[in-house]
Amino acid sequence: MSLLNLSGIEKQYPGVKALDGVDFQLREGEIHALLGENGAGKSTLVKVMTGALEGDGGSMAYLDKPLKLKSTAQAQSVGISTVYQEVNLLPNLSVAQNLYLGREPKKFGLIDWKRIYRQSREVLKRFALDIDVTQPLSSYSVAIQQLVAIARGVDMSAKVLVLDEPTASLDAGEVEQLFDVLRELKSQGIGIVFITHFLDQVYAVSDRITVLRNGGLVGEFETAGLPREELVGHMLGKELQAQAHRAPERDDRAAGEPLLELDDVAVRGSLQPTSLTVKRGEAVGLAGLLGSGRSEVCRAVFGVDKKSSGALTFSGRERSFRKPAEAIEAGLALCPEDRKASGIVGPLSIRENIALAVQARRGWWRPMSRTEQQELAEKFIAELQIATPDADKPIEQLSGGNQQKVILARWLATNPELLVLDEPTRGVDIGAHAEILKLIKQLCGEGMSLLVTSSELEELVAFSDRVAVMRDRKKVAEIEGEEISENRIMQAIAEA
Amino acid sequence: TVGFAQVGSESGWRTSFSESVKAEAKRRGIDLKFSDAQQKQENQIKAVRSFVAQQVDAIMIAPVVETGWRPVLREARRADIPVVILDRNIRVKDPSMYLTRIASDFVEEGRRAAEWLMQETGGNCDILELQGTVGATAAIDRMKGFKEIIGEYPNAGIVRSQTGEFTRTKGKEVMEAMLKAEGGGEELCALWSHNDEMAIGAIQAIREAGLKPGEDILVVSVDGVPDYFKAMAEGTANATVELTPHLGGPAFDVIDRYLGGDRDIDKQITTTGDLYTQETAAEEYRKRTGG
Amino acid sequence: MNNLPPAAAKEQPVSPAGPRGLLPPLNGRYLWPLLGLVLLLAINLVLSPEFFQVKLVDGRLYGSLIDVLNRSAPVALLAIGMTLVIATGGIDLSVGATMAIAGAVCANMLVGGVDSIFLVVAGGMAIGILIGAVNGSLVSFLGIQPIVATLILMVAGRGIAQLINAGQIVTFQNEAFTFIGTGSVFGVPFPILLVLMVFAAIQLLMRKTALGLFVESVGCNAGASHYLGVNARAVKMMVYCIAGLCAALAGMIAAADIQGSDANNAGLWLELDAILAVVIGGASLMGGRFSLVLSLVGVLIIQCLSTTIIMSGVPPKYNLVIKSLVVVFVLLLQSPRFQAQMGALIALAKSKSNKSVGERAEA
Amino acid sequence: MNSRFTSLYVTGGLFMLLFLIGSLQFDHFGSTRVLANLFTDNAFLAITAIGMTFVIISGGIDLSVGAVIALTGVACGVLIGEAGLHPLVVFPLVLIGGGLFGATMGALIHYYKLQPFIVTLAGMFLARGLATILSDKSVPIDHSFYDAVADFGTFLPGDAWVGASTLILALVVAGAVVLAHYSRLGGYIYALGGNAQSARLMGVPVARTTISIYAISGFLSALAGIVYSFYTFSGYSLAAVGMELDAIAAVVIGGTLLTGGSGYVIGTLIGVLIMGIIQTYISFDGTLNSWWTKIVIGLLLFAFIAMQRLLTARGNRGMAHA
Numbered sequence A: 001m002s003l004l005n006l007s008g009i010e011k012q013y014p015g016v017k018a019l020d021g022v023d024f025q026l027r028e029g030e031i032h033a034l035l036g037e038n039g040a041g042k043s044t045l046v047k048v049m050t051g052a053l054e055g056d057g058g059s060m061a062y063l064d065k066p067l068k069l070k071s072t073a074q075a076q077s078v079g080i081s082t083v084y085q086e087v088n089l090l091p092n093l094s095v096a097q098n099l100y101l102g103r104e105p106k107k108f109g110l111i112d113w114k115r116i117y118r119q120s121r122e123v124l125k126r127f128a129l130d131i132d133v134t135q136p137l138s139s140y141s142v143a144i145q146q147l148v149a150i151a152r153g154v155d156m157s158a159k160v161l162v163l164d165e166p167t168a169s170l171d172a173g174e175v176e177q178l179f180d181v182l183r184e185l186k187s188q189g190i191g192i193v194f195i196t197h198f199l200d201q202v203y204a205v206s207d208r209i210t211v212l213r214n215g216g217l218v219g220e221f222e223t224a225g226l227p228r229e230e231l232v233g234h235m236l237g238k239e240l241q242a243q244a245h246r247a248p249e250r251d252d253r254a255a256g257e258p259l260l261e262l263d264d265v266a267v268r269g270s271l272q273p274t275s276l277t278v279k280r281g282e283a284v285g286l287a288g289l290l291g292s293g294r295s296e297v298c299r300a301v302f303g304v305d306k307k308s309s310g311a312l313t314f315s316g317r318e319r320s321f322r323k324p325a326e327a328i329e330a331g332l333a334l335c336p337e338d339r340k341a342s343g344i345v346g347p348l349s350i351r352e353n354i355a356l357a358v359q360a361r362r363g364w365w366r367p368m369s370r371t372e373q374q375e376l377a378e379k380f381i382a383e384l385q386i387a388t389p390d391a392d393k394p395i396e397q398l399s400g401g402n403q404q405k406v407i408l409a410r411w412l413a414t415n416p417e418l419l420v421l422d423e424p425t426r427g428v429d430i431g432a433h434a435e436i437l438k439l440i441k442q443l444c445g446e447g448m449s450l451l452v453t454s455s456e457l458e459e460l461v462a463f464s465d466r467v468a469v470m471r472d473r474k475k476v477a478e479i480e481g482e483e484i485s486e487n488r489i490m491q492a493i494a495e496a
Numbered sequence B: 001t002v003g004f005a006q007v008g009s010e011s012g013w014r015t016s017f018s019e020s021v022k023a024e025a026k027r028r029g030i031d032l033k034f035s036d037a038q039q040k041q042e043n044q045i046k047a048v049r050s051f052v053a054q055q056v057d058a059i060m061i062a063p064v065v066e067t068g069w070r071p072v073l074r075e076a077r078r079a080d081i082p083v084v085i086l087d088r089n090i091r092v093k094d095p096s097m098y099l100t101r102i103a104s105d106f107v108e109e110g111r112r113a114a115e116w117l118m119q120e121t122g123g124n125c126d127i128l129e130l131q132g133t134v135g136a137t138a139a140i141d142r143m144k145g146f147k148e149i150i151g152e153y154p155n156a157g158i159v160r161s162q163t164g165e166f167t168r169t170k171g172k173e174v175m176e177a178m179l180k181a182e183g184g185g186e187e188l189c190a191l192w193s194h195n196d197e198m199a200i201g202a203i204q205a206i207r208e209a210g211l212k213p214g215e216d217i218l219v220v221s222v223d224g225v226p227d228y229f230k231a232m233a234e235g236t237a238n239a240t241v242e243l244t245p246h247l248g249g250p251a252f253d254v255i256d257r258y259l260g261g262d263r264d265i266d267k268q269i270t271t272t273g274d275l276y277t278q279e280t281a282a283e284e285y286r287k288r289t290g291g
Numbered sequence C: 001m002n003n004l005p006p007a008a009a010k011e012q013p014v015s016p017a018g019p020r021g022l023l024p025p026l027n028g029r030y031l032w033p034l035l036g037l038v039l040l041l042a043i044n045l046v047l048s049p050e051f052f053q054v055k056l057v058d059g060r061l062y063g064s065l066i067d068v069l070n071r072s073a074p075v076a077l078l079a080i081g082m083t084l085v086i087a088t089g090g091i092d093l094s095v096g097a098t099m100a101i102a103g104a105v106c107a108n109m110l111v112g113g114v115d116s117i118f119l120v121v122a123g124g125m126a127i128g129i130l131i132g133a134v135n136g137s138l139v140s141f142l143g144i145q146p147i148v149a150t151l152i153l154m155v156a157g158r159g160i161a162q163l164i165n166a167g168q169i170v171t172f173q174n175e176a177f178t179f180i181g182t183g184s185v186f187g188v189p190f191p192i193l194l195v196l197m198v199f200a201a202i203q204l205l206m207r208k209t210a211l212g213l214f215v216e217s218v219g220c221n222a223g224a225s226h227y228l229g230v231n232a233r234a235v236k237m238m239v240y241c242i243a244g245l246c247a248a249l250a251g252m253i254a255a256a257d258i259q260g261s262d263a264n265n266a267g268l269w270l271e272l273d274a275i276l277a278v279v280i281g282g283a284s285l286m287g288g289r290f291s292l293v294l295s296l297v298g299v300l301i302i303q304c305l306s307t308t309i310i311m312s313g314v315p316p317k318y319n320l321v322i323k324s325l326v327v328v329f330v331l332l333l334q335s336p337r338f339q340a341q342m343g344a345l346i347a348l349a350k351s352k353s354n355k356s357v358g359e360r361a362e363a
Numbered sequence D: 001m002n003s004r005f006t007s008l009y010v011t012g013g014l015f016m017l018l019f020l021i022g023s024l025q026f027d028h029f030g031s032t033r034v035l036a037n038l039f040t041d042n043a044f045l046a047i048t049a050i051g052m053t054f055v056i057i058s059g060g061i062d063l064s065v066g067a068v069i070a071l072t073g074v075a076c077g078v079l080i081g082e083a084g085l086h087p088l089v090v091f092p093l094v095l096i097g098g099g100l101f102g103a104t105m106g107a108l109i110h111y112y113k114l115q116p117f118i119v120t121l122a123g124m125f126l127a128r129g130l131a132t133i134l135s136d137k138s139v140p141i142d143h144s145f146y147d148a149v150a151d152f153g154t155f156l157p158g159d160a161w162v163g164a165s166t167l168i169l170a171l172v173v174a175g176a177v178v179l180a181h182y183s184r185l186g187g188y189i190y191a192l193g194g195n196a197q198s199a200r201l202m203g204v205p206v207a208r209t210t211i212s213i214y215a216i217s218g219f220l221s222a223l224a225g226i227v228y229s230f231y232t233f234s235g236y237s238l239a240a241v242g243m244e245l246d247a248i249a250a251v252v253i254g255g256t257l258l259t260g261g262s263g264y265v266i267g268t269l270i271g272v273l274i275m276g277i278i279q280t281y282i283s284f285d286g287t288l289n290s291w292w293t294k295i296v297i298g299l300l301l302f303a304f305i306a307m308q309r310l311l312t313a314r315g316n317r318g319m320a321h322a
């Protein structure tokens, strides 16, 4: 039976036709993958089908009856629950409140907190998450927030569950856990819409696939009958130059002298003493599970968190950065993990967002001219394939993946000696993914050093000269050269 | 110990008033608890209640508004503390709630200003009025007294009236606009201002409009602050009804008498001042600035 | 490979981003506040045609329109500083008190026998910057919320001004200083010129250096700005200092205008007018994009309104009600939803009248 | 110690400290009477500030509260004092009126996407303007019911009077705590302040919540207006000028963030008490003239906020170490 049936959905943004007559059908008890490049219109379609956005045209039927959604609250009340792209929860509320907002169990007309806390712990247990549910959500990492959002969606789902890039910052284990839950829901007859840029995941769980391109519908396919290359072809509208995305291909660069050296650097409360070296022209990967301390290393290096002990040497000088500005001055750059809170400057244009870091480094008295900014922006819009009509669009109006590219562009533009990337490809589509990897390699070739965290082992394998494995907020292993492989890293992570 | 709940320090006149009470207390060796209410009645009531809690011997109130004093006066009476009202009036049904009121009569001030003006112009006059803050007793009563007299003269009347909020800046701004609205102001005869500060601002506006204040447009007002005497001496202002700030002396006298057992005290002690004109202005200015 | 072909990009020149040049283009963001101003002026035209008369009296431009400009000068100066503060997501409640302090300092210097007008003006400006620096420190170093941080000086500042004046209105006679408030150059009142000069200076500082960009960046997302290496503390410090300086200039105009420093009333509640002006100009109090030009339009709307009320001869007790209704109306004008509803209403009225015309024709 | 409550403890501790200093310095200061007076004298401010707390937690602000108090007072004055209606008829009317006034502002804010600061500033002009039009003089209220209310209450040891206002305040505090932490609406209010966009996506009924918030604030302001009329037995259009700033200051001192999303009703109550005790302290001292009064209020406010910042920061750092 068909749960959701959308036909001819239209959505026009100023300057962009985000959806152009899209049909979509979701059946009972299926996992339906919704695929397409960054900016293809996936999130927009999700918003229309869940009442967050009113479409400009087209119709929607739910359980074979026409339904016009006016709000997300209405969607929830008829049984459609959604996890939107980006973590759309409330950082100021406790984890438990986030899970039960708007559907709190009551006793004598008053909210029954005891029960909420108990149930919250149970719900999170399904995702192997054992955290203090009374603490505010903001005290947890992005990945945990992501899981909480998923848990809320799953717990609420009555008939339809929509997940927009839920796995963007989850590691393999977490993803497996999620898939188990999804399969269980599916067996209960719930229909699931699943958006991701990871094709492996698509093939692992989905039953059917709908592909969007440039706001239009490309087609609907049975997963089993659709070879990977063909799927990619549908998404891009052409064949992908095969090599880019698979098979690590490493040119053995002769690494230079050490650029960054951490000697037992620790941050009170978040990082155990850790030593690490990045040489000139070298790309070092940071691997580890959720909460293993990868982001903490990045933050400590960049001066966001102050180190409490140990020595940090950069470019042959011992340094102690007190704030990012000092690190930037010394030649570092950090592309942070939390794009929404620490990355984008929402209302400012793409051009300004890209120029900002360069400008900040130059100082206020040496302004970049408008044309200079424009050239810079256009260069990166082309290089990173940022989908936008022009560089003056406010960055908050871009699709998630495209925002990520702009932030990346911002830091590439500063041309730093050491570029620290925390989950740089979060939510980036495969086409651009390949471009970014290529760019990273090229930069290394030109003498820039990289320190990169990523939850995608495949990606780490693809460009790292060395991989540092983190566990329990300290480095537990280092893998070098030919030894680097997904298996080897996985082993190191798992070793007790 | 005497508690004194003052309105605030919104004008030079008010400050002189506070200072004179303090000086008087010091002279007599009285321990004065001074409280500034920043123009808010609620603060004043709080202050009076805290005086009661401190068990002072007497309380003086210069009220912000007329009404709203009954509950707190009851409290003072329960604690057997006499209360003297200064400056503005209060309205309570039972006048035994306070000892006496020492003040000038705002309505009378308005009357005196109007009488002088009518005398000067022979009852032929188009008048601009600068009101005090909307709702203030002083503004309402002065307006009332003034109108009372003007009403007797058919050829005299207020052609325009706006609030200048008792301040110089507003007085000037409003005067500027009113002059323009009256086609330059050549037809006008006089300005009646509810206090000197507004009048001083308005005089500047008249001058900037190309007219002679004090001649083309007569200026009459209330208060008697030094700057206004100076203006009168220079001939740019014409008359003012004095409002004496020296209320401290009589107040302490009454309190002394009461605490000394004297129960025969007038309910109303008027201090309505005289009207001053240009003739005596220079001399008065010297007197007031102590030079 | 771009998702959108370059041709499509060219077809849509709509740029939601703000102006970067010195003078802004006339787009939707500018249209509605200006429309509000024009409507107000139109009402004046109906009420009293002499509103628009401008004559030359004693070599000085004279007329209600000039008054509106002249009288709006202090609030305009406050609004210029306030715009920047608001753009960083802050607010400055102390500007009114700063006006009083600067006025008091200048007046006392004059009375105290300081002859050099430059010293007096410099003294006033210095005190303004000092107050701004105090506010800035409270906000950026102690991390106190702007509204409370500046509330402290809003309360204490007026006390300080009164302390300086010993509670009296300090009157002075000084041609040169009075010129700031009442002088004119080529017939144009000096306060208007001062506003134009300050506006030009700040506009240049913001748009011809990167400061404007930093201010907006800090206002939009302070967290991200920190990662970017923008020195948010310095930026905040700077905007509060500018606001203090502007307030000091406004205070000098106010004092020079009445040739006296009235510590209790100078600039009283003007901080609210300044904030109102900035918001009527379309700025968000959450910080972000700012436009000095729009803030000045907001100032003119407010001043025009008060002058209109005085000119119209309505009893003063209706002042506040009229003011509130006009403010709400001007705000509604900027709301897209209201625009749409008005559009629909007008269309409905048209179709109805067309119909009735048609019916009548048939009959 | 729970880190979320650090600021509450710190604020409460500082209040105690102020009280202690006052008691050591002045006779009669350290009495239950002075404490009880704090509640009676500030009941209307506290009631308003509690309404303001909800508004600020939701990320908004309400500048109209002082004017609504004045309007309510004048309305009571005119209807009871002049038209001769019974207070029990008038009170529901003005309470509903206050609620509707707030609701209208909430609707403007939500439906037309106007900024709360400005809408409520216009509301402040309107309410005060209406009050002035109703009566520009102050209106005395003379009614046996008011006398009864004034006599209602009890003396605690030490001549401390606990009257009707204090009892009303207690009820409001209890109701507000339940609303904030034991009702769905409370959750929605915190949610809106955290992030309005996310809240909408999570299914929070934004329109209803926004309108309710301002209606609550309007209602409580009207209630504060009634309590104020008990306090003065009159209505006056210039009453409670600038009270909105006192209320905001109290809320913020109580630890609520102006950016929204966090704060406590009890914190606000302590905030009000702190503002009150500063005033009491100054009037017990009684030697300050007008300008020093202002400067000292400013300095005490600063000293207090600075200490609060320091202690709270230290407390939280302590938590992180643990």
Ligand SMILES: Nc1ncnc2c1ncn2[C@@H]1O[C@H](COP(=O)(O)OP(=O)(O)OP(=O)(O)O)[C@@H](O)[C@H]1O
Residues within 6 Å of the ligand: A013, A014, A016, A017, A018, A036, A037, A038, A039, A040, A041, A042, A043, A044, A045, A085, A387, A388, A396, A397, A398, A399, A400, A401, A402, A427, A429
């Ligand atoms: N609020 C907005 N205003 C204007 N344009 C928008 C807005 N939101 C999205 N768009 C545009 O609509 C198009 C579709 O965006 P959408 O977010 O649906 O992409 P997506 O397929 O989810 O991409 P991603 O994989 O990067 O998340 C993009 O070109 C984007 O720039």
Ligand SMILES: Nc1ncnc2c1ncn2[C@@H]1O[C@H](COP(=O)(O)OP(=O)(O)OP(=O)(O)O)[C@@H](O)[C@H]1O
Residues within 6 Å of the ligand: A129, A130, A131, A139, A140, A141, A142, A143, A144, A169, A270, A288, A289, A290, A291, A292, A293, A294, A295, A296, A337, A455
């Ligand atoms: N499973 C967990 N249980 C409890 N707390 C956790 C867990 N995972 C992470 N945390 C908390 O979240 C904080 C932030 O994690 P952090 O961002 O450093 O992780 P990471 O290694 O960067 O991984 P990722 O960014 O992929 O989440 C950690 O300091 C830890 O307190």
Ligand SMILES: [Mg+2]
Residues within 6 Å of the ligand: A042, A043, A044, A085, A164, A399, A400, A401
């Ligand atoms: Mg998306």
Ligand SMILES: [Mg+2]
Residues within 6 Å of the ligand: A141, A294, A295, A296, A337, A422
């Ligand atoms: Mg991380």
